[in-house]
Amino acid sequence: MTKLTRESLVSRLFNDPKNYPYGFSRSGDFSINESKALSQYGVLIAALVDGEISPSTPEDENFLAAAFGKQDPQSIAEKAWVKYQKRINRPKMGSIYGSHKTSIEIDGESTGEDDDISIELDEE
Template sequence: MAKQTRETLLKQIFNDYKNYPYGFSRSGDFSIKESQALSKYGQLICALLDGVIEPSNKEDASLLAVALGQQEPTSVAEKAWVRYQRIIEQPKPASIYGSKPASMDDYSVDSAELEAEYDD
């Protein structure tokens, strides 16, 4: 495996198909600039958090500090990352109808009951 650098990570597009199967820009959660920033800087931020690479400049150090919650976000990429983390960490709302869709078996009616209703 080739050693990853900041430049190679910035060329890779960040996607989260689990939480955003149609992409960040189509989700409605992010502005155009934020979705572009997430796509561009997401791989870099993940690599910084995982310790794959070390911060090589002030921008990288700032991205890492914001991602770890040690500093307030100032750039578009930092604000987008904080919003992204907040959204994916929220518990998903449960359905008021239960965990599975209702089937016709749930509404069983005895044929004798139906005949009695229509005979009247």
């Protein structure tokens, strides 16, 4: 197993295929500079936040402080990381159609759980 160093982490490009399958620059969530900074420093910041490496420079300590909300982000990389975390951890939107299962009738038998749903309107 190779030892993680700051230089080896900065040389890797950060990507998130689950949340940003087409990349940060094509998502519309980040500016060009933010997407470049996130790609360049994302692996390093993620390793610092996860505790895989310890901070070795004042810049690393600033990354950690901004990531944990102890100080306002100053650099573009810090701002991009905080924005990235807010985007991937935002609550998922609910469906406008509700959460009930639909019932499907096959050969005269209903297969849904919500067979007896009725809607009552208050008439004034």
